[in-house]
Amino acid sequence: MSIAADTRPVLRLSSPTATRELYLFIAILLVGAGFTYASPYFLTPINLIQTLRAALELAIVSAGMTLVIIMGGIDVSVGGILAVTAIVIGKSYQAGLSSFLVAPIGLATGTLLGTWNGFLTTKLKVPPIIATLGSMYIFSAIMFIVIGGAWISGLPGTLSPLVNGTVLHIPASALVILVVYAACWVLLRKVPFGRHIYAIGCNETSAKLVGINVDRTKIATYALLGFLAGFAALLYVARLRNVEINIGTTVALEAIAATILGGTSIRGGVGSLLGTLLGVIFIRIIQNGLVLIGVSSLWETVIIGILLIVVLTADAIRNRNNPRV
Amino acid sequence: MVFKLSGIVKRFGGLVALDHVDFHVADSEVMALVGDNGAGKSTLIKTMSGAHIPDEGEITMLGKVMHFRSPQDAWQNGIATIYQELALAGKMTVVDNIFLGREMKRPRFGIPFLDLPAMRKRTDELLTQLDVHVPGIDSWVESMSGGQRQGVAIARALNMDARLIIMDEPTAALAVAEVRKVLDFVIRLREQGKSVVLISHNIQDVFEVSDRISVMRHGRCSRYVRPAKLPHKKSSAS
Ligand SMILES: Nc1ncnc2c1ncn2[C@@H]1O[C@H](COP(=O)(O)OP(=O)(O)OP(=O)(O)O)[C@@H](O)[C@H]1O
Ligand SMILES: [Mg+2]
Numbered sequence: 001m002s003i004a005a006d007t008r009p010v011l012r013l014s015s016p017t018a019t020r021e022l023y024l025f026i027a028i029l030l031v032g033a034g035f036t037y038a039s040p041y042f043l044t045p046i047n048l049i050q051t052l053r054a055a056l057e058l059a060i061v062s063a064g065m066t067l068v069i070i071m072g073g074i075d076v077s078v079g080g081i082l083a084v085t086a087i088v089i090g091k092s093y094q095a096g097l098s099s100f101l102v103a104p105i106g107l108a109t110g111t112l113l114g115t116w117n118g119f120l121t122t123k124l125k126v127p128p129i130i131a132t133l134g135s136m137y138i139f140s141a142i143m144f145i146v147i148g149g150a151w152i153s154g155l156p157g158t159l160s161p162l163v164n165g166t167v168l169h170i171p172a173s174a175l176v177i178l179v180v181y182a183a184c185w186v187l188l189r190k191v192p193f194g195r196h197i198y199a200i201g202c203n204e205t206s207a208k209l210v211g212i213n214v215d216r217t218k219i220a221t222y223a224l225l226g227f228l229a230g231f232a233a234l235l236y237v238a239r240l241r242n243v244e245i246n247i248g249t250t251v252a253l254e255a256i257a258a259t260i261l262g263g264t265s266i267r268g269g270v271g272s273l274l275g276t277l278l279g280v281i282f283i284r285i286i287q288n289g290l291v292l293i294g295v296s297s298l299w300e301t302v303i304i305g306i307l308l309i310v311v312l313t314a315d316a317i318r319n320r321n322n323p324r325v
Numbered sequence: 326m327v328f329k330l331s332g333i334v335k336r337f338g339g340l341v342a343l344d345h346v347d348f349h350v351a352d353s354e355v356m357a358l359v360g361d362n363g364a365g366k367s368t369l370i371k372t373m374s375g376a377h378i379p380d381e382g383e384i385t386m387l388g389k390v391m392h393f394r395s396p397q398d399a400w401q402n403g404i405a406t407i408y409q410e411l412a413l414a415g416k417m418t419v420v421d422n423i424f425l426g427r428e429m430k431r432p433r434f435g436i437p438f439l440d441l442p443a444m445r446k447r448t449d450e451l452l453t454q455l456d457v458h459v460p461g462i463d464s465w466v467e468s469m470s471g472g473q474r475q476g477v478a479i480a481r482a483l484n485m486d487a488r489l490i491i492m493d494e495p496t497a498a499l500a501v502a503e504v505r506k507v508l509d510f511v512i513r514l515r516e517q518g519k520s521v522v523l524i525s526h527n528i529q530d531v532f533e534v535s536d537r538i539s540v541m542r543h544g545r546c547s548r549y550v551r552p553a554k555l556p557h558k559k560s561s562a563s
Contacts, residue, residue, distance in 0.1 A: 191437050192428040195417075199425055202414035209376055209412035210481075211397040211426040269416040 017272040020263030024278040028285060035289035042292055049171050053163055053239065055284040056173045057082070057232040058254055059277060063184045064225030065255040066276040068128075070188070071221050072201040072268025073121060077132040078229045078255060079248030080139025081113045085233035087143055090152035090243045099158040107230045113139065114226015118219030136252070143247075152243040159238035176235070177277070180228065185273050187224075197221060201268025257304050258283055260311055267319070327352050327520050328373070328404075328489050333382035335368055342368040343379070344544040350489065355511055355521040357531040360541030366524045367409050369541070370491045373522070374406035375399035397426070405487035409494050409524075411478040415467030419459055420448045422466050423481045451480040456506055471498030479507065490514055491522045496530060508534050 035042040061078050068075050089106045097105070113135070120131035165172035188194035196217045199207040208214050232251075237243065260266055261282060262275025287300045328350050335343040342365045350356040358366050371377040373384070375393035384391045386402060393399045399406070413422050424444050431440040448462050457476030459469060466474050475498050482490055492511075496504045504527075511534045514521050525531050531538060538550040 186436070190439055192430065192439060195421055195425065195428060195439070198417055198421075199414045202416050203412075205410070206412040206414055207425070209374075209396055209406075209408055209410075211395065211400055213395070213397070269414070 017263030017270065017275050021272065021275045021278060024262060024275065024282060028278065028282050031282070031285055031289065035285070035292065039289070039292040042289055047288065047292070049173075051284050051288045052171055052177075053173050054288070055280055056163060056177065056239075057236055058251060058258065058284065059177045059280045060180050060228050060232045060235070061225070061251055062255040062258045062276050062280050063180055063273060064228035066259045066262070066264055066271055066273055067184065067188060067197055067221050068225050069256070069259050069264050069266065070201045070268060070271040071197045071218065072204065073128040073218065073222070074256065074266075075114075075117055075132045075222065075225055076129060076252045076256075077113075077117060077135035077139055078225060079250070079252045080136045080143070081110055081226050081229040082233045082236065082248035082251055083143045083243075084113060084139050085109045085230045086236055086243045086247055087146050087152065089233055089237050090155055091146070093155045093237075094152070099156070103159070103234055106234045107227055110230020110233060111223050111227040114223040114229065115219060117226070118222030121222070122215040122218050147243065147245070151245060153241070155237055155241045155243075157238055157241050159234055160241075163235055163239045180231075181273055181277055188273060193217065193220070198269060201265075201270070203269075254283060254304075257308055260308060261304075265315065266312065267315075327387060329385045330369075330373065331383050331385075333369070333372055333379045333384075335365075335372060335377055335379050342544050343372070345382070346541075346544070346546045348539060348546055350520045350522055352520055353515050353518045354537070355515050355523060355535045357535035357538040358522060358524045358541060358546075359526070359528070359531060359538060364541040365544040366541050367493055368544075369546075370406065370493055370522060370524065371408075373399070373489075373491060374404055374408075376406075376408075400427075400485055400487065403488035404491065405482040405485035405489070406491040407475075407478050407482045407493060407495050409497075411474055413466045413474055413478060416465050418464060419452075419462040419466060419477055420444050422477055423448050423451065423484055425481075427485070447484065448480070451484055452476070455480055455483065455510060472500065472503050475499060476503075479510070483510075487519070489520045489522070493524045494526065495523070496525060496527065504530065 032043070041047055061082070065075065065078065085106050088109045089102055092102045092105050117128075117132050117135055120126050120135065121128045124131070126134075162172055162176055167175060188197065196207065196212045199210070199212060200214055200217060204214060236247065258279030259271070259276045260279075262272065262277070262279035264271025264275060283300075283304060286303060287297060290297060290300050330346060330348040333343050333346040333348070334341070346365075346369060348356075348369065358369065360366055368377060372379045372393075375396045375398045378394065384393065391398075391402060393402075396406070414425060417425070420441070429440040429443045429447070430437045431443070432438065445462060452459065452462070455476060457473070457480060459473050459476065466477055469477070475495060479492075479495060482492075496507050499507065508530060511521055511523060515534075515536075523531065523535060536551075539546050540550065541547070
């Protein structure tokens with residue numbers, strides 16, 4: 001019946017996505033070795049730290065995206081949340097508010113927009129991809145109306161130590177990523193909330209029947225993704241000190257790609273944060289390496305696209321052999 | 326009289342799935358519910374378990390009117406349900422499934438951490454008590470046989486320590502020896518003073534364990550039969 005089902009208890013015990021994480025880790029090593037061979041600049045502390053900083057916002061957003069996708073949802077509007085929040089942050093700074101006020105305002109804005117997505121998918125029963133696509137259009141429109149095609153620039157970098165600083169020679173961006181992933185891991189694996197996320201992703205009807213408050217869990221999870229996108233917006237502003245018109249255009253698809261490459265099932269119910277983090281590193285290393293060896297960044301998108309198709313096809317084949325839900 | 330439904334109506338669009346159903350079950354009583362496919366049995370027990378909200382009618386428990394808005398409401402009032410579709414999460418472990426929505430916690434620093442050792446221990450106890458054998462309590466239920474999954478669902482209901490236990494075809498996927506275990510379990514529940522609602526297509530099983538039988542047809546609970554009058558009944562029941 002379930003010939004292809006992964007029932008090896010040892011792997012299962014550690015993590016159902018352990019195989020994928022291992023493959024991804026090996027892929028990162030191989031690609032890294034290739035770039036080290038091809039470019040003398042790749043394996044240098046400066047380049048690696050630069051790549052890490054470039055991965056910061058994507059890593060943070062991807063952690064939230066992982067929870068949403070495990071829950072059987074998706075959010076294609078995170079780029080819009082990031083953009084609108086960055087604008088709110090920029091305008092607040094321009095209004096003369098201090099970072100002590102701007103930071104909570106930014107986090108609250110992101111959380112609010114995430115909650116809006118959760119509300120759309122639960123109360124109005126709109127499929128998440130449609131609901132968040134609609135949100136994406138609304139958020140983009142807000143962004144264009146507010147900044148009208150011009151940049152917001154000259155913003156203070158009060159929070160930039162979170163991006164550029166070091167603590168005991170460890171880059172602060174690495175620590176920020178570590179803290180975010182540790183917190184999300186506790187939420188997903190160590191408290192009841194995470195179990196409910198997995199259960200909803202496995203079978204929403206069952207989750208309801210066993211008494212899980214499905215709507216509340218969903219709204220909270222989308223809100224958490226919004227919160228993390230708000231945090232990413234704060235770091236974006238701290239890093240660049242301006243808000244560019246193309247902010248957040250690629251982050252949603254990259255976060256989804258990192259999550260899927262990391263072994264999280266697009267059908268929900270299965271997934272891990274470690275895999276997602278490896279996915280983010282993989283994507284950013286490919287981008288960085290291709291630039292170093294002078295290949296158009298267009299190829300990066302092609303490579304990620306092909307890998308996604310391979311992964312999703314393998315997933316579909318596995319599920320065809322194991323139709324029982 | 327512990328649990329009573331009166332005049333329950335449930336419609337799905339134009340379809341009247343429950344048409345003014347009256348139903349009650351007392352302490353230490355096993356109430357069987359039989360009827361054709363599509364008669365409305367599952368719909369009826371879902372209104373008892375809070376999964377459906379009835380369009381009309383009243384649910385009372387110990388004389389108090391209840392308004393179940395969700396399955397949580399029902400189990401907080403001592404009602405445990407084993408659904409026909411089992412309500413399991415396939416890609417989660419036996420332990421996770423048994424405690425889904427009712428996880429054991431060991432809070433530290435104000436964070437409600439899961440108490441995994443306690444849940445694993447309790448799972449072992451429950452499975453031993455029911456004599457259910459699974460490949461491992463950390464395997465996904467998706468990889469298990471129909472009977473094993475039914476065992477997990479029964480273990481979950483047992484763990485709720487409910488006053489009223491509702492079972493929608495709990496023996497459907499079971500072999501003879503396993504059916505025996507479930508029937509003994511039902512008898513034990515009655516001995517403990519609990520109420521049981523049992524849905525089954527197997528008339529033999531129904532006759533053996535139930536005190537009353539209600540026959541459903543086209544959304545109506547037509548009549549009660551008292552199998553207690555049957556001669557072979559006394560041998561197994563208390
Ligand atoms: N969620 C629903 N939406 C619409 N119609 C439903 C729903 N649930 C049940 N029905 C309909 O209500 C009627 C009663 O269904 P129900 O599942 O209660 O039957 P049953 O007596 O449990 O049958 P079986 O013995 O096959 O389990 C059927 O006609 C069914 O199609
Ligand atoms: Mg039924």
